[in-house]
Amino acid sequence: VALARGGAAVTLWTRDPDQATRLSAARQNRDRLPGVDLPESVSVTAEIGTIPAEGPVLLALPMQQLAGFLAAQPGLDGRVLVACCKGIDLATLEGPASVIRRTCASATPAILTGPSFAADIARGMPTALTLACADVARGEALQRGLSTPVLRLYRTTDVTGAELGGALKNVIAIAAGVVIGAGFGDSARAALMTRGYAEMTRMAEALGARAETLAGLSGFGDLVLTCTSSQSRNFRFGEALGRRGTFDPAVTVEGAATARAVAKLAAQRGFEMPITRMIAALLDRETSIEEAAESLLTRPLKQE
Numbered sequence: 001v002a003l004a005r006g007g008a009a010v011t012l013w014t015r016d017p018d019q020a021t022r023l024s025a026a027r028q029n030r031d032r033l034p035g036v037d038l039p040e041s042v043s044v045t046a047e048i049g050t051i052p053a054e055g056p057v058l059l060a061l062p063m064q065q066l067a068g069f070l071a072a073q074p075g076l077d078g079r080v081l082v083a084c085c086k087g088i089d090l091a092t093l094e095g096p097a098s099v100i101r102r103t104c105a106s107a108t109p110a111i112l113t114g115p116s117f118a119a120d121i122a123r124g125m126p127t128a129l130t131l132a133c134a135d136v137a138r139g140e141a142l143q144r145g146l147s148t149p150v151l152r153l154y155r156t157t158d159v160t161g162a163e164l165g166g167a168l169k170n171v172i173a174i175a176a177g178v179v180i181g182a183g184f185g186d187s188a189r190a191a192l193m194t195r196g197y198a199e200m201t202r203m204a205e206a207l208g209a210r211a212e213t214l215a216g217l218s219g220f221g222d223l224v225l226t227c228t229s230s231q232s233r234n235f236r237f238g239e240a241l242g243r244r245g246t247f248d249p250a251v252t253v254e255g256a257a258t259a260r261a262v263a264k265l266a267a268q269r270g271f272e273m274p275i276t277r278m279i280a281a282l283l284d285r286e287t288s289i290e291e292a293a294e295s296l297l298t299r300p301l302k303q304e
């Protein structure tokens with residue numbers, strides 16, 4: 001919607017033919033974005049073979065579905081593939097760029113991430129995002145092509161930093177929701193966000209990312225948004241968990257799978273990720289909220 005309003009011709013693909021018919025007829029996604037009209041220059045299809053052969057392909061599906069989806073789409077080989085998903089693949093512990101490289105060897109991976117609720121962007125609210133691409137020329141072209149008067153893209157070549165910021169902030173957002181849901185208060189949430197940010201930066205740097213990327217929109221920016229807004233599904237999931245001490249297994253959020261993936265990676269590589277480890281343990285019912293809080297509060301005192 002944002003790109004079409006910015007003047008681009010956009011093809012929207014869905015795997016569900018009934019949904020394609022409904023979207024084409026109503027010119028709205030009434031379930032997900034009620035009240036937002038699809039501009040005329042958006043065409044809808046359920047036939048992936050009919051998408052234009054030129055231009056970037058934005059991949060807007062959940063992270064845990066990305067590898068399986070790409071493996072079944074040989075037609076995307078050689079394309080510029082822009083992952084909009086935020087997370088780490090639980091099966092392989094890879095981020096989206098690595099999944100793209102493995103499944104579509106000749107594609108150019110890029111990451112579009114940063115603080116943004118789909119509903120805000122679709123309603124034309126001003127938004128700033130990070131576009132990460134290791135290839136400078138392609139990154140510049142994407143930055144120009146995907147920016148609009150109200151959607152401002154900053155560019156980086158630090159793909160690892162950008163994708164880890166987006167993945168890890170979801171875990172900290174669940175933790176922030178737990179803090180609020182359990183009634184620990186806003187001061188505790190600020191402490192958790194700050195130590196969560198330290199944890200995110202530590203891991204990202206150990207995996208080759210630049211600390212300044214984590215300080216940008218894809219890390220700090222998205223951490224602030226997701227830990228403080230009840231529009232966030234990850235925050236709301238954590239809040240419900242904090243209030244009730246348990247969660248509905250039917251409700252899935254990106255941060256839950258990513259918490260488990262990061263806890264696994266941290267154990268393998270010896271990364272110190274105490275908040276993420278607690279969230280993974282809470283989700284696996286290996287600890288209670290009281291025990292998790294006590295464990296974090298009784299860690300050895302240290303320099304900031």
Ligand SMILES: NC(=O)c1ccc[n+]([C@@H]2O[C@H](COP(=O)([O-])OP(=O)(O)OC[C@H]3O[C@@H](n4cnc5c(N)ncnc54)[C@H](O)[C@@H]3O)[C@@H](O)[C@H]2O)c1
Pocket residue numbers: 015060061062063065068069084085086087116117118119254
């Ligand atoms: N919604 C937001 O505000 C927002 C903002 C920024 C980033 N993101 C990220 O974008 C990604 C997608 O988020 P979302 O809110 O659109 O999620 P979603 O659960 O609504 O899924 C998006 C679409 O992917 C489709 N899908 C699921 N599995 C599929 C598969 N195997 N093959 C093809 N299509 C499939 C779903 O049917 C749905 O239409 C997530 O990683 C999320 O973190 C979302």
Ligand SMILES: O=P(O)(O)OC[C@H](O)CO
Pocket residue numbers: 086114115116117173222225226231232233234235254
């Ligand atoms: O609703 P959430 O928690 O998945 O967050 C959506 C976006 O990632 C916010 O930038």
